[in-house]
Amino acid sequence: MNPDFTVRETSRVYIASAPELLPELVADRRVVVITDATIDRLYQDLIAPYEKILIGRGESIKTLQTVEQIVRHLVALGADRKTFLLAVGGGIVSDITGFVASIYMRGLSFGFVSTTLLGQVDASVGGKNGVNLDGFKNMVGCFTQPEFVICDPAMLQTLPEREFRAGMAEIVKSSIIGDEAMFERLERTTLAELRRDRELLTAAVRSAVRVKAEIVERDEREAGDRRLLNLGHTLAHAIEKSTPKMIHGEAVAVGTAVVADVAARMGLIDSAQRDRICALLVRLGLVIAPPVAMSKLLKVMTKDKKSAGENLHLVLPRAIGHCEVVTVEKQQLATWFM
Numbered sequence: 001m002n003p004d005f006t007v008r009e010t011s012r013v014y015i016a017s018a019p020e021l022l023p024e025l026v027a028d029r030r031v032v033v034i035t036d037a038t039i040d041r042l043y044q045d046l047i048a049p050y051e052k053i054l055i056g057r058g059e060s061i062k063t064l065q066t067v068e069q070i071v072r073h074l075v076a077l078g079a080d081r082k083t084f085l086l087a088v089g090g091g092i093v094s095d096i097t098g099f100v101a102s103i104y105m106r107g108l109s110f111g112f113v114s115t116t117l118l119g120q121v122d123a124s125v126g127g128k129n130g131v132n133l134d135g136f137k138n139m140v141g142c143f144t145q146p147e148f149v150i151c152d153p154a155m156l157q158t159l160p161e162r163e164f165r166a167g168m169a170e171i172v173k174s175s176i177i178g179d180e181a182m183f184e185r186l187e188r189t190t191l192a193e194l195r196r197d198r199e200l201l202t203a204a205v206r207s208a209v210r211v212k213a214e215i216v217e218r219d220e221r222e223a224g225d226r227r228l229l230n231l232g233h234t235l236a237h238a239i240e241k242s243t244p245k246m247i248h249g250e251a252v253a254v255g256t257a258v259v260a261d262v263a264a265r266m267g268l269i270d271s272a273q274r275d276r277i278c279a280l281l282v283r284l285g286l287v288i289a290p291p292v293a294m295s296k297l298l299k300v301m302t303k304d305k306k307s308a309g310e311n312l313h314l315v316l317p318r319a320i321g322h323c324e325v326v327t328v329e330k331q332q333l334a335t336w337f338m
């Protein structure tokens, strides 16, 4: 089967049935699966043919300790350079697995079966992997492309509604960055319909993967265009730092609505386009009001080491389907939002 996308020449992304495709992609190799107990229980048949290492769940296990545990487990299993590491799971499992595979015996081949919407449209594609350190996200890691990624929309059936909805925020984000037609299609649908309609969901996943793959193709290391993928993320990270109330995609929805408002205030888009962005997020059941006072979020944003100085570099929509990195004065933001 031909991949739907090829990233950086070697990394093949398939939007397809994992049970059908996986055996062919790993062929006769020794495979060690890394997954968590939930996914292991739900997808026993897929995982059963291979050796496996179970890890815990949640952001708190994305640490060097977990990496060390997996490495020790691989040593105990006698895994060697020819062993193939396969992550079956969401972004946590794939970020950790990609990192372990990059360092175990100086590097093994690896691949992902991505099982969350966020994983399929974002975390699994692009070659960034790593773990957190002392609460700082993704402090340790590298860029290594997986040999393949399988995004199987059928596996999203079992995903809790909240995770599904949060993943939709990333699809809306991608459509604002680079797929106006998908944005319009989403405007005509509902969350329930997206969960039911496999063809539509597959198209939405494909659209977001295409936007990401094309950008990563031009700029793997985030020296230029890859920054566009951070639409809505500067504020989202501040929200995630300030409150446990929102998971990542939920915070991205708020961040996206706020930057649409900033873009409208700066005259980069008209207010009708801002309203469409906000309305689509709300239509999909996402909250767009900040869960913490904007004044607090702006303080967190301006304390961030990456944004020293008088200005912030924000990704702002110039139209639905087109974004740019724009320099915005922190003082100006404070006047608007505090």
Ligand SMILES: NC(=O)c1ccc[n+]([C@@H]2O[C@H](COP(=O)([O-])OP(=O)(O)OC[C@H]3O[C@@H](n4cnc5c(N)ncnc54)[C@H](O)[C@@H]3O)[C@@H](O)[C@H]2O)c1
Binding pocket: 036, 038, 039, 042, 057, 058, 059, 062, 089, 090, 091, 092, 093, 095, 115, 116, 117, 118, 119, 122, 123, 124, 125, 126, 127, 128, 129, 137, 138, 155, 156, 157, 158, 159, 160, 163
């Ligand atoms: N590498 C990148 O470029 C990149 C990009 C975006 C996000 N990320 C990372 O991704 C992580 C978040 O990933 P996530 O949102 O996928 O969360 P996650 O990996 O924690 O998965 C969410 C939960 O859903 C469960 N789950 C997974 N698939 C399921 C399924 N099909 N059915 C039922 N339950 C299922 C998991 O057990 C888990 O408890 C963060 O650590 C973030 O930093 C990485």
Ligand SMILES: [Zn+2]
Binding pocket: 122, 170, 233, 248, 252
């Ligand atoms: Zn994100």
